Amino acid sequence: MTTDYKVKLEIFEGPLDLLLYLIKRDELDIYDISIERITRQYLEYLQAFKELNIDVAGEFIVMAANLLYIKSRSLLPVDQQPPEEEAEEDDPRWELIRQLIEYKKFKEAAAQLHDRAVEQENIFVRGEISTSESVRPLLLGEVGIFQLINAFQNVIKRVEAREELQQIFGENYTVSDKIEVILARVSEGGALKFSELFAEMASRVEIVVTFLALLELIRLKQVRAMQPGQFGEIEIAAGA
Known part of the structure; x- marks a missing residue:
């Protein structure tokens, strides 16, 4: 993700990868994150430059999709969560x-x-090519x-x-x-x-x-x- 693009929320302002890291460390609550707002800001960012950076856009899609997945899992009833022994292995935040x-x-x-x-x-x-014989x-x-x-x-x-x-x-x-x-x-x-x-x-x-x-x-x-x-x-x- 480019260093120029930053997410701006009430509880956080900075690069998207840092936001994901803080969520993984449980220093930010996924309930407080607006996926829609992050996406809207990013689209405005792209429009401002009037060019679609393929590499950056690809990274954003991956990370935004993971954010959405984390949030959807957080809304599941407790009895539908994975077993505790599998939590760390299957935790999408590690992914x-x-x-x-x-x-x-x-x-x-x-x-x-x-x-x-x-x-x-x-x-x-x-380098110099002196004659046509030098061209292979x-x-x-x-x-x-x-x-x-x-x-x-x-x-x-x-x-x-x-x-x-x-x-x-x-x-x-x-x-x-x-x-x-x-x-x-x-x-x-x-x-x-x-x-x-x-x-x-x-x-x-x-x-x-x-x-x-x-x-x-x-x-x-x-x-x-x-x-x-x-x-x-x-x-x-x-x-x-």
Whole structure:
């Protein structure tokens, strides 16, 4: 969530992720939180800029949905609440914090790859190509963060267009688990098309966590993201 956007309520003013953290710590009562007011403020915030920031909007939807889920659970009769021994494991507030951490890791990994891409572009610009013989045919080229993020956003859009995004509540996806899945798939079947990696997924959280795992594997050089030609589909292969 961007640092520019802040929630403004009678009992709280600050970033939405901080609001969720305070709710998790029981320092704020979910009964006192107006989901409708938070949503209205956010829409006004977007309108003021007259642009929809896809990344920020996606995070807001996830966190606002979780807020709504917490509030709906708080209204359930006591006899419909989960057993006490399952409370901590199933508590959606823990899930909120986990998702925030995942988003934070995703942004950090993306920022690192972006910096590397900029460095590579600078090196390329400063280089000199003296003759046409120096130009090599474009075959499999390393993919930069911009291509990866663009491909990732296309996956989200395709799933949303099919109206297949499922509720995120109760899901338990981790980066480490998805790392194992990706490594197993590239080891068994060789190069894997980017779209195939997400083909069976209909959950925003699973898609985001899987993409984060992919970024981590690329950072560790355990897999490579390659593109066959300028307009070819990105492929994922085992690292060199």
